[in-house]
Amino acid sequence: MGELKLMKGNEVIAEAAIRYGCDGYFGYPITPQSEVMETLMLQKPWETTGMVVVQAESEVASINMLYGGASCGKRVFTSSSSPGISLMLEGISYLAGAELPCLIVNVVRGGPGLGTIQPSQADYNQATKGGGHGDYQTIVLAPASVQEMNDHVGLGFDLAFKYRIPSLILTDGVIGQMMEKVVVEDQKPRWTDEEIKEKYGDWATTGKQKNRKGNIITSLALESEVMEKHNIHLQKKYREIEENEVLFEEFQTEDAEYLFVAYGSSARVCQKAIEIARAKGIKVGLLRPILVWPYPKKRVSELADQVKGMLSVEMSAGQMVIDVKLAVNGRIPVEHFGRFGGIIPSPAEVVEALEQKIIGGK
Amino acid sequence: MTNDTVLKIPRITPKNMTEKEFFYGHKACAGCGGSVAVRLALKVLGERTYTALPAGCMAAVGFIFPQMAFNTNALITTFPGVASMASGIAAGAKALGQKDFKTVCFAGDGGTADIGLQALSGMIDRDDDVLYICYDNEAYMNTGIQKSGLTPYGTLTTTTPAGKNIHGTKTNKKNLFEIIAAHDIKYAATASIGYPQDYINKVNKAKHIKGATFIHVYASCPTGWGTPTNTSIEIAREAVDCGLIFLAEYQNGDYKLNKNPKEFKSVKEYLTKQGRFKHMTDADIEQVIAYRDMKWERMRRNWNS
Numbered sequence: 001m002g003e004l005k006l007m008k009g010n011e012v013i014a015e016a017a018i019r020y021g022c023d024g025y026f027g028y029p030i031t032p033q034s035e036v037m038e039t040l041m042l043q044k045p046w047e048t049t050g051m052v053v054v055q056a057e058s059e060v061a062s063i064n065m066l067y068g069g070a071s072c073g074k075r076v077f078t079s080s081s082s083p084g085i086s087l088m089l090e091g092i093s094y095l096a097g098a099e100l101p102c103l104i105v106n107v108v109r110g111g112p113g114l115g116t117i118q119p120s121q122a123d124y125n126q127a128t129k130g131g132g133h134g135d136y137q138t139i140v141l142a143p144a145s146v147q148e149m150n151d152h153v154g155l156g157f158d159l160a161f162k163y164r165i166p167s168l169i170l171t172d173g174v175i176g177q178m179m180e181k182v183v184v185e186d187q188k189p190r191w192t193d194e195e196i197k198e199k200y201g202d203w204a205t206t207g208k209q210k211n212r213k214g215n216i217i218t219s220l221a222l223e224s225e226v227m228e229k230h231n232i233h234l235q236k237k238y239r240e241i242e243e244n245e246v247l248f249e250e251f252q253t254e255d256a257e258y259l260f261v262a263y264g265s266s267a268r269v270c271q272k273a274i275e276i277a278r279a280k281g282i283k284v285g286l287l288r289p290i291l292v293w294p295y296p297k298k299r300v301s302e303l304a305d306q307v308k309g310m311l312s313v314e315m316s317a318g319q320m321v322i323d324v325k326l327a328v329n330g331r332i333p334v335e336h337f338g339r340f341g342g343i344i345p346s347p348a349e350v351v352e353a354l355e356q357k358i359i360g361g362k
Numbered sequence: 363m364t365n366d367t368v369l370k371i372p373r374i375t376p377k378n379m380t381e382k383e384f385f386y387g388h389k390a391c392a393g394c395g396g397s398v399a400v401r402l403a404l405k406v407l408g409e410r411t412y413t414a415l416p417a418g419c420m421a422a423v424g425f426i427f428p429q430m431a432f433n434t435n436a437l438i439t440t441f442p443g444v445a446s447m448a449s450g451i452a453a454g455a456k457a458l459g460q461k462d463f464k465t466v467c468f469a470g471d472g473g474t475a476d477i478g479l480q481a482l483s484g485m486i487d488r489d490d491d492v493l494y495i496c497y498d499n500e501a502y503m504n505t506g507i508q509k510s511g512l513t514p515y516g517t518l519t520t521t522t523p524a525g526k527n528i529h530g531t532k533t534n535k536k537n538l539f540e541i542i543a544a545h546d547i548k549y550a551a552t553a554s555i556g557y558p559q560d561y562i563n564k565v566n567k568a569k570h571i572k573g574a575t576f577i578h579v580y581a582s583c584p585t586g587w588g589t590p591t592n593t594s595i596e597i598a599r600e601a602v603d604c605g606l607i608f609l610a611e612y613q614n615g616d617y618k619l620n621k622n623p624k625e626f627k628s629v630k631e632y633l634t635k636q637g638r639f640k641h642m643t644d645a646d647i648e649q650v651i652a653y654r655d656m657k658w659e660r661m662r663r664n665w666n667s
Contacts, residue, residue, distance in 0.1 A: 028477075029508040029521070037508070038520040044528075055509060055521050058442060058477035083417075083441065114417055114438055 002183040009149045009175040010035035012182050013079060013105055016153035018045045021188040022103075023074035024052040026065035028084060031117040032173040033107035036079040049190055059084040063091030063104075070100035071217045073196045073204025075157055079105035081173075082123055083114060085131075092166060093132030097219025099234075101160035101200075103153065104138075105169040107176040110342035118342025119173030121264060124319040127170045128293040135231055137238045139167040139245070140293040142263040146180035148290075154185070161200050163241055170292060172315065174265040174344060242294040249288045250299075252278070256285030258358055259303055261324050262313040263289050265344065270313050272347035277354065284354060292320065300327035309333040309358035313350055316340055333358055371570050374562055379405055388431035390423040393591030395581030395598055396497040397423070398555045400468050403495055403577075404434060406565040410463045411435070412451045416444040416478060418470040419504045420497070444469050445481035449490040456491075464493060464569055471498040471512035475538050486545040486574040493568045493575045496538065499583035507586045511536045514606070515653065516646050517638050519586075524641040534653060539578050543612040548573045550612040554580040556599025560609055560620060580607045588637015597636070603627040605654050608661065617665035629654065 007015065013036050017025065027037040037055060045051035052069075056062040062078045069076035080088065085106045095102060108123045110116035125131075127140045139159050141152040149171065156167035191199075193206045208214040221227040252274055253259065260270040267288040277284045287303060289296050300323075304310070309332050312321035318336035325334045337353035339345040384404035390397040396419050404411060413436040415421040421438045424431040439447040444467045452465045469478055474496040485492055501519050502508040508521040513531045518524040522531040542550045549571050553561035561579055568575035580601055582594040589597055601607040605626040611618045629651050633639040642650075 029472075029502045029505040031505050034505050034508060034520070038506075041521045042523050047527075057479075057511060060442075087442070114421075114440075 002185050004181060004183055006179055007146060007182050008035055008177060008179050009143075009146045009171065010107065010177065011039045012146055012150045012184065013153060013169070014039035014043065015184055016150040017077055018043060018049060018051060019185050019187050020154050020157060021049065021075070021190040022051055022077060022157070023190055024054070024069045024076040026054045026056050026062040026069070026076065026078050028056050028059050028062050028080065030059075030081045030084045032109055032119070032176050033079050033081045033105065035176075036105065049187070051190065059087040060091070063088035063095075066102050066104070067091055067095055067098075067100065070095065070102040071098070071205050073193060073206055075101075075161070075191070077103035077105065079107065081107045081109045082111050082120070085123065085126070089126075089132035092138065093130075093134050093136060094219050095166045096132075096136035096138060096234075097134060098217050099164040100166065100217065101157070101164050103156045103160060103167050103169065106171070108170065108172040110340065116342040117173065119265065119315065119344060120340060120342055121172055121266060121314045122316040122319065122340060123170065124292065124314065124316060127168055128295070128323075136234065137165070137241075137293060139163070139165055139241065140291060141167065141169050142289060142292045143169065143171050143175055144264050144267045144288065146175065146178060146182045149175060150182050150184055159245060161196075163237055164200070164203070165237070165241070170264070172265055245291065246294050246296050246298070247290040248296040248299060249290055251286040251288065253285035253287065253303065256283055256306065257308050258282065258284040258354060259307045259310045260284060260286045260313055260350070260354070261289075261300065261310055261320070262286065263292050263320065266313045266315055269345055269347055269350060273350035273354070276347055277351045280351070282351075282354070282359065295323050295327075297323070297327040300324055301329070304328040304331045307332065309335070311350075311354050311358050312336045313345065314338045315344065371566055374406055374566050375559065379562075380408070382409070382433070384409070384411070384433040385424065385431055386433065387429050388423045389426055389429065390419065391585045391591070393582070393584040393589075393594040394419070394423075395555050395583055395594050396420055396470070396499055398594070399495065399497040399561070399579045399581045402555075402558060402562060403466065403468070403565045406562055407464050407466055407493070407569055409434060412448075412455065412463060412465045413437070414439050414444050414448045414451060414465065414467045416469050416473045417441045417504070418473050419499075420468050420470075422504050441473060442477045443481055444473060444478055445485040445492070445494060448492040448494070449485050449488065452491045465491065467492060467494045469494070469496055470503070471496060471500060472502040472510035475511040475536050479541075482542075483545065486542065486547050486576070489548065489573045491572055491574070493565070493577070495565070495577045495579060497579055497581040499581050499586060500535075501583075501586050503583050503586045512538060515650060516633075516642050518641060519638070529641055529643065529646050530638070539610065539612070542576045542578070543617065546615065547576055547612065550576040550578075552578045552580070552608060552610050554598045554602050554607055554609065555582065556580070556595055556597070556602055557609060564611070586638070588640070589635065597632075600627060600632045604629045604632045605658060606632065606650070608658075610661070610665065617661075619661060619666055622662065622666065626654075
């Protein structure tokens with residue numbers, strides 16, 4: 001069913017969370033994602049579904065509120081943009097260490113430092129390689145449209161609870177600020193403690209009853225042997241996710257001789273670039289990872305047998321290109337093209353880069 | 363002030379104030395109160411000033427290349443770290459053997475009372491030689507008018523909407539001045555751009571005190587408040603005259619009210635001319651007045667003994 005709406009990417013994050021039956025949001029203002037909290041405050045879900053919305057005093061506070069809410073087995077989320085996510089990293093590492101499910105939305109802007117408020121994809125490494133301290137991973141979803149912003153809220157929560165792991169939506173100022181038509185789902189009820197327990201097990205600290213033992217949430221293990229065991233357990237879980245949850249989309253790859261690899265808004269630029277290139281007679285396709293962790297390594301590797309070269313198109317100085325190179329393992333040329341500091345590459349630029357760096361380079 | 367340790371500071375007035383500009387050509391909105399606070403303070407502090415600003419309006423409007431508005435040394439810091447970075451600047455300048463300089467922070471209400479409070483507290487605790495000026499426009503204006511810890515009761519912001527059931531912000535302003543004074547800081551003051559001479563005097567006093575000092579200056583924001591751009595100074599003055607903002611100092615363990623009016627001007631008039639308070643009912647306004655009276659009763663009882 002659902003309902004057709006015209007909404008901004010940031011607004012739909014809020015709308016989708018309410019409709020999904022999310023229990024709480026904790027956030028702090030930062031451009032270009034402030035509309036998430038603003039929309040929640042306007043919708044007042046505490047009057048309808050009972051969802052809690054809290055404005056924290058800093059990003060450090062919001063991520064730790066998230067830790068608290070997630071510990072109770074509640075479906076909670078936060079949103080921020082690059083500098084704010086950097087502040088949250090300690091908390092994200094704790095959440096991963098304590099195996100708590102939650103959703104974190106990063107509407108990436110140009111960096112480093114205070115950077116700019118224009119869109120960027122330069123937080124890829126931070127998101128997909130852990131980011132904070134310790135050996136950990138988070139599931140990273142990379143929406144390329146306002147519709148996917150909606151879909152990834154539910155998907156992010158589902159995966160987070162399935163594996164007891166933080167999910168991160170890695171989007172950018174383009175998708176966050178852009179208005180598109182979107183089908184939002186019908187209102188689902190919030191889950192009760194019992195429903196969560198039944199579905200995902202009894203691990204949450206929901207308040208100790210007389211006749212049962214209390215649960216403990218921690219990422220601390222002072223004995224090295226215990227900590228190593230916990231790490232082995234985490235790594236096993238990450239391998240399982242890599243095995244089962246890879247998600248990607250292909251565009252005109254059937255006859256492709258060259259391949260763009262791009263996610264999020266860059267992938268949309270590439271779709272137009274393919275049109276231009278094919279008009280010139282260059283057979284190029286696109287592989288778009290929908291999740292950037294786990295990464296579609298296997299498919300990239302398979303396509304390396306088919307195409308003559310790959311161009312990783314990112315709004316960064318070249319981050320995802322390393323993952324592409326690892327998957328290709330030197331068999332064919334892999335290059336990077338990107339604009340950064342808040343600039344979105346034009347389709348023509350992308351085609352030019354393909355011609356110069358890949359086709360011309362052969 | 364009988365126990366004033368700072369003696370014979372040459373008085374600075376608009377008449378003898380330098381004509382040099384240290385914050386000029388910025389891109390602030392018309393009628394920006396924060397820019398008035400920065401401009402006046404730098405005129406008092408002079409050329410030998412290290413200026414530190416966290417993310418916020420003044421950083422956003424002052425550092426747009428090629429129109430760099432600061433004629434002093436100036437840097438943008440992290441949002442939670444302005445006070446720490448100022449501590450580092452003061453230490454660095456000291457290590458360079460510089461003596462005739464002042465380090466100053468200009469941070470907004472959110473950057474001070476919310477995310478920056480921990481760093482500020484540490485800076486005061488160490489008594490680092492820094493003047494911290496908080497320009498208070500009562501919300502996160504730079505990111506689009508979200509509520510901060512210094513947003514007063516009943517304010518319409520984008521995160522505290524006003525409608526039939528909820529009438530804007532449900533909490534009162536944090537008592538920032540008292541929080542700072544509770545550190546036993548060498549000098550702290552409140553001010554308003556509506557009373558510029560009082561503000562200038564306070565900046566001048568802080569300039570001559572070695573160690574941590576703090577000024578909380580009320581700075582109007584037509585964009586966020588829904589007021590005409592040509593009334594910024596009047597509104598900031600009216601806030602003081604109606605008793606919602608007070609002018610005070612804390613020095614050597616003593617509080618002092620600089621302005622203790624027998625009668626306040628109308629709170630209702632002050633509130634209803636601003637878009638951000640338009641929705642307030644008489645009951646809301648009564649609550650604001652009751653809170654004001656409670657606070658003044660306490661201040662008069664405890665501070666002016």
